[in-house]
Amino acid sequence: SDHALSYPAPDQFDWSAHYPAFVGSGKTPEYADIGCGFGGLLVALAPLFPDKLVLGMEIRVQVTQYVRDRIIALRATSAPEQPAPEQPAPAPAPYQNVSVVRANSMKFTPNYFPKASLSALFFLFPDPHFKARKHKARIISPTLLAEYAYVLRPGGIVYTITDVRDLHDWMNSHLAAFPLFEPVSEDDLRAEGKGPIVDAVYSSTEEGKKVERNSGHKWLACFRRIDVPRV
């Protein structure tokens, strides 16, 4: 249970074991995948943004370990040749910028991410929790949205996608009702150069691929963290 886990105090997390190639850079994760599952989005984003740190948060122990092992293997197989001694230091090797933590994001998101540190938060195919009495277990709720707004910087984007229409309506309506978020269309995101992120949101994850195999529909809803609350 959660009692067995130690959690960092806010702003105190030591990322050096997660991103050894970035020690001394002062960087903290900028992209966070909440409920990352088997890590498909992390692996897609890491090479697209080699100078940004990407973090997955996952509650299941074995799934988290799988993602950890997957990243270790990717780092090992894509490590570049050692440069000749007189060569300048190379850019960080691929996949050094991606990692995963085992955590309950519904309780501990602000312990991992300082205020306004994230430029994107991803909720891809979250568990639907169909029954009304289970809705409080959903990963988007008014209380949690306040936390997500806190860790996102103004201009940052929340990406949600699901194949469950009812959950889409739920996420969309809660985000739309929250004064610090405004909807942003897929077209606008693509026009801003975020097309590769949107593509990864649609189809990089294991759950997204499963929906494709079953010819299911995917509903995307994205929101921008704004600076001044809407009235």
Ligand code: SAM
């Ligand atoms: N995003 C992945 C994808 O698209 O393939 C996984 C989707 S899966 C349906 C939902 C994931 O969220 C599961 O791996 C589950 O263990 C994780 N999860 C559920 N509640 C969570 C929580 N409170 N904190 C962290 N992860 C959670």
